[in-house]
Amino acid sequence: MNDPELPSRAESGWLGPALASVGHLLPAQAPLEVFVHHNTLHAFEHLPFHEAVQRASEATGARGYLEERQYLAAFAGGRITDDDIIAAIRAELGVTPSALPNSLPTAHDLARLVLVHGVHAETPAGVLWQLDEHGAATSFVAGVAPTSKARVVDETWQWLRAAADARPLEEALALVTGPGDARTIATTFEERFGRPATDAGLRALLAAPRESIAVAALWEASRGVSALAPRSRRAPAAPAAPPCPILPRDAVLRVGGDDPDDLVHPILVGLAGAFLDRGQSQWSMPDREHGFFVAFRRVLAAGHALRPAWLRDLGDQLRLWEASGETAESAIKSFCDELGIEPHERESFLRSTVLRLPGWAGMFHRLESSAPAAGRSAPSVSLVDFVAVRLCLDVLALTEVASRLGHHGELNELRAFAAELPPVAAALRSGEHDRAWPLFVVAQHAGVAAPSLLALSPAEIDALVELLHALDGPTRMRIWHEAYERHYREQLLTGLAARAKSPAPPASPRFQVFFCIDDREESLRRHFEELAPEHVTYGVPGFFNLAIAYQGIDDPSTFPLCPVVLTPQHKVAEEVLSEHAPVAAARRRRLQSLTNVSIKIERAQNSVVWGAIVTAVVGFIATLPLLAVVFAPWVAGRVRKKVASLVLPAPRTRLSGARATVDETATITVGFAVEEKAERVATLLENAGLTSGFASLVVLLGHDASSANNPHFAAYSCGACGGRSGGPNARLFAHMANKPEVRAALRARGIDIPDTTWFLGGEHDTCADTVRLFDTDEVPVRLAAELERLQTLLDRALADNSQERCRKFASASATIAPEAARRHVEARSFDLSQARPELGHATNAACVVGRRALSRDLFLDRRAFLVSYDPTSDPEGRILERILLAVGPVCSGINLEYLFSAVDDERWGAGTKLPHNVTGLFGVMNGASSDLRTGLPRQMVEVHEPIRLQLVVEATPAVLEAVLDRAPTIGELCRNQWVHLIAIDPDTGAVTIFSPRSGFEPWSPRHSRVAEVARSADWYRGHHGLLAPALVARDIAPFEESGGVV
Amino acid sequence: MEWSDVAIAMAPGWPALGALAIAALVGLGWRPSERAIVRLATAVLMLSLLSVGVGLLRWAGALFGPVDVRVGHWYRAGESSYELRFLIDRLSAPVSVTAAILLLATCRFSANYLHREPGFVRFFSLMLVFASGIQLLVLGGSVELLFAGWEVVGMTSVLLVAFFHDRRGPVRAAIRVLVTYRLCDVGLLLGALWLHQAYHSTSFVRVLAAPAAGGAGLVTLGVLIAAMGKSAQFPVGGWLPRAMEGPTASSAIFYGGLSVHAGVYLMARIEPLYADSPGLRLLIVAIGSLTAIAGTLSAQVSPDAKSALAYATITQVGIMFVECGLGFPTLAVVHLVAHATLRYYQFLLTPSVLQSALRRRAALGATSADERAAQWELLGLPLRRYLYRLAIERFEVEAALERWIARPALFLSQRLDALERSLFEGKRRP
């Protein structure tokens, strides 16, 4: 009696591991407010890049590279050159000679022709259309070079004339009509050439070289030859067996049944959104603290319901479950049984079930392991509940669509039933369209005529057909992509090599400014340095080595300001100075009452009773701000800010960062002890290579981005601070570094900060291009003039920076003046209608780790993360390892998320922003019921060039090899080619490129020289597109002499 | 016919000309720049606003009495003719101005918002067609003109819901909207024809001043069906949340601003027809209040910003129906104008809900939904579940329509088709 139960018990453990493995495939995006960039294909990181792309494309149906037309356009525009293609082909096909005869071009040349002319297998209908409508059998396809045409025509002409003399008429005709009975040949001949199928007709046609007959002969030869290729090779590189066996839904769809998802998704999405809601709806879902499955069971069973026919029995089933206390796990198992899923199919079944709404499933999976949202009734989230609810609806929907197909029996017989029905469309078979057609087209481009084809031996034909099959869509795109990346790499390395040749003479620094490594700061650093040689900048991760839980005066609670992989151990709060306490109190009071009023009004608008009056009154009042924000966004934004600052005065504050002792026991402590402070400060300074030669003002700029009407605002902010502002970290760092006791401790570590040096924290708004410096009131009086000077210079650099940014915006003129540019970018940060307040990390492509001398005065077009690192003080590579461990995953995460969102924005990105609808305050959908859109919206990535990160490190190959071995995270990224690692020797300046197969290979610049300009603006002004690196000449006039303000 | 008559007639005319110009030029192979399209659209919408301004002056000149503008005939043949006449009165004047201004705002807003969108030209052309339709609907002095505008508004609405036409969701939603609109519009057409039959005129001035004729009830019923469809009233309002698939700007102008209020305007327009019939008034009040109640409950549970706003909008539109039913058409129109502006603005702001929720949370130290949720939790659990289910299943209206109308119709269609095929093919397919 126990027997039947035994096997089920034995396998009862399958669900957990299966779900866990499926969970890896899901997007790991957190709720929007903590948007953090990460590799979209994180689940495949253990595989080499191209293999991972292929596997992920198969699993999700997404495109792994750009579309062919985009590469072709890049080729036409010079973005990819012949050199790049040839190099990429060589890397793909190897340099070994193929079995092709000498009468044909080499395999590399053929591959090049295939790529640049986009030769591909047609669909059967496409070939027929080409033949019927465009007479492809008698005229060259578009784009064939005149020389190739002439060669084909002449060669064929002579051959055919000889054939007409030597062969019987019918055989000769068959050369240009294809084989068949006499009647068919005659009809085809007449149709193709409009002449009678007689000897006279043929000879008249051959009186002169003619395109029509030459192409016809080539087409017939291609057909004949490709049909001869050995059987075993005949199947094209068929798409590998479907990733999963045919499951019930696929079986139904195959025979033209309705899609059960169309029934399930509207209901499921509505319920899932309501369940996960983090504060959008006024009423929260009852019972959601017990989990989705229980809430679903209880809520949907409440009362008698009128439902669509397919959900008729739902209520009864739910009540039954309620009575028996069914769990999600057992429900899933019974659904699998009900659907007749075999044990070996379970995992693929679960995977395909979950991946039908990857965004929602991913959110359940993500929230399962993270802290609940703020608010009252938090849901208890788990993926297994979601799957159980989904399957419950799936089974009912399948029952319905099965009955529409005429199947009324058990669902586990559905697949057998559907297999009997005729499929909607027959499976595609190999044929002329994917065999003869590509051969025909490439032969035209290569100038290979019919006789040359017909002269090939079977083995040679085989090699030729094989080559064309090998160059299938994914392979062609892979080659294109490598060529595309190579072009930029050559440009970048040429630039860096030129820079390394002429190192900048050291100047005694006047201002030292620390920026985030963010690629968007590249231009600001450059502009600031361009103002004078004694301006020195550094790049460090924007949390300034301070992982803190921070609470500002307006914040209800603390939030972490550090990379998401870290958990802050220290709590820091912004505190109001005692003399400003009344101001702070007033601010708080007013803020609360304003908010309360706005909430009351909003609620009243939605209510029945008050709504009429309130909407009428508010509606009339709203007209003015509406017109203002739409028609004059800049003015409206400025006025709004002004009013806000009047109504809500800002009190003076300080950060509470002090604590007496180190406390090892507490999980989170308030502030930092002196030793901790000194340790943090020292590490950062050492990493950056600044341990002596301090300027009188050392500034640290965190960054943030302001934007309006933008659900993805966090994706524009500082990635090193978990999608928030790095300003508090900078402020805290400066605060710490100014403490005498900290400086004393630093001196003990060998870092001597002179008393004349003052640290200052600040925050750069990358959207509006403003800088706010904190605690300027504490700056010693002797530095007041210096501070003023710094602010002037920063303003100037910001204006230049805005100008450089504006060149990429279509709404601004390419020659806009710096001040106008500043106003333009500021307006973007207020404008409700602006779907791209700034371009974010778009176009990021490189990461340079090394001394500033390597990249100083090099125009990198805001495409490079710049990390300060001094190899001279780090012979072992210990500091480098620390830096790469912090920087590598962050930068490659940003880079790869942009890359994948850009190559297929519909499936790996969030699609266009325009229909986005914020759901439950945690995600966006398209419209009212779609999957959650994860990844980046198109407006963020449309100008992005999807290139893997070129990680250039100033270190010797030996040190880097050691680092790769010691740090597996970095090793995996580099060895699997998720980033391209490039070493620049600190002493010799020699460049080597890492290849997983053969280690570091030397590289030398080819022919391109690097442009030199006096100022960045001379290089970029008037250009909208991306620009190659250029050297900004060192001998520039100082800022004052060029008419600047003092 | 004075120049000002022509000017008023051009209020719908200018945008139509603009759209035609774009269509013709694009048809001839013109690839316009975004800037050119925006300039053209702004120009014709400005002209349209000016034309409306002329109408306002005429209206003021008539001391705010109705101004009946006759511009001739579209065509005339024998007894049947299609007169072009426009009516400016206390109903049409404010709505027309609001429409013209909101359209200009949309044009300005979308210039940035739709930058680089593949459907940029399509969006602006459709917006101009819509501008023409809505002005025709509002200013039209006869039922025929109003109907023409009504159809144009409906079709542009459908095409804009399907704006992202290479995705499945928007296209399905658009078909859903189309089905509701088309079937409900039969009511308006029948109403218009009955009106003609009963009053021998379709001019509002004449019909509404005439003593009640026999068919007034039927006319009202027909028109009511159409108004319910367009204004998403109970029980045919299920399409509204699905219509949020278009760009935010078009959701704002259609479902926050103008299109969704067209039904209210229509009911206010024909108010004299049912003013004397308590039964009809009761019916309108009942529909409006049912909608309002269902709408407000659905708004409470909607987890996404646009649906919540859409249901909040329906709630108020329901109340406007009630106002019409109670005999205050002018009040309904005042309400309409203010509400349209407000919702339009709020729709434009929907992408900000997360930012503003975070701000509020910061100011109050809690989610703004908390307090409401607490009140709601005072209800007993079974009642709470029941109410919640009703609200989240949208009062099961759609289920009923699907189960008793759509499904049987499709079933019948398939059966008849099988039968018909069996005539020649000799076999029956399931």
Added chain:
Amino acid sequence: MIDGVGAALWGPLLLAAGLMLRMRSVRAARLAASVLLGLVLMASVAMLGVLVVGDAELREAIWPATGSYADALAAAILPVVLACALATIVSAPRAVVTVETSSDALLLAGCAVGATLADGLPALLALSLVAMVPLGREARRGDDVLRRAFRFLVFTSFLPFAIAVAAVVFFSARAGVAWPFGAADVVSSGALDGHTHWIGPLLWVAAMARLGVFPFHVWVPAVAERVRAPAGSITIVSPLGALVALKAALAFAPQATAAVGNAILPLAAVSAAYGALLAVGQHHAGRQLGLLWVSTMGAVVAGLVALDARALSGALLQFLALLLAMTGLWSHVRAVACRTRTEDMRCLGGLVRSAPGLATGFLVLSLATVSFPGTATFLSADLLVQGLLAEHPVVSAVLLVSTALNGITLVRAYKRIFLGSPSAFAATTTIEDVLPRERAASLALVVALLIGGLAPTPLLLVKEAARGTLAASGGGGR
């Protein structure tokens, strides 16, 4: 003179259709057919111009019975019929064009022109027989179903018509009406008295079968599903059925029409609803268009038998506009079918990305088919329903609902063919967009429909004439 002019129009068409079969070059045949149709089209437009704005003398010369119903109707039908044939042959993809195709187009256009202008029933009968030749040939090549459908058409349309014509000839000859006789002579002579009660219904059956009205419609979807060559669509979208109704049934048996009208009206309403209902559920684009045709013809027949001037003229205008719109739709479906080798809408989808031109054309023509304001059908449907409303409110309501359904069907078809993501079953997901000659054809049709909708006054001369004719034939002229 009209006979002379008429023969000058249709004679060359039929002659050329015969001669063309001897041509060898497909391209040359198509060019010749297009040029000839174009010339005749221009001539017919000139004739319409003469009727509308010409001076009295010229009008008198070309249209002897100026202002008569027959002349006005003919003047309106000719350009439409010729434009349809021309658009079809110009836009047809080369995959479906042979020498025969060009010949068919000329033949069918010639028959339609001839039937429009010819005086006398025997000529009408002969021409409608000739017009079946292309379909007959397709049927011989096609499958069983198509052959049955063709036989059905012959038995329900040609046979009753032939019997009725024979009867009319016989009784007229017996009554001594002078040969060749016109309808007015026969009716006034009373030769058919006592026989119209069976001749009338026979003629109506013939007309309804040719138009494709329930329950005689069954051949239409079968042909629409199976014949991809232009012969199929030109045979369906043909004025012959309407001409049989007007020139035979209404003219020779007006009283009978009044009598059988009460039987036909419900059938017409059923046809409208039935076609619309069936069309909604179709997967095959061609078949769907066939069923839509059945539905729209229901409305037309309802207008024809309502014996109301407004309804009659509305029906005729509707019919003409539908000829143009459906021709365009059929061309579009054919264009898609030749590019993708399928008409199954489950295997299509997402084509708008690669073919926005085809998609736009299809959408606009769809709207023009379903009475969207601004197109010709808006006005005609308005007239038609106004005419029907007073006497037959239920029928008008059915017509309105089925028009609404047809709109849903067509926009849904547009969605399924062109919008969304490509179907999982699609072998071809990118196709070539509209070719220049296809664009020219569909633009011309669209412009004609828009002009008919925006500036309809000239067309309304048909309406004016209709009133007179109804009065003359004693059918009443409300």
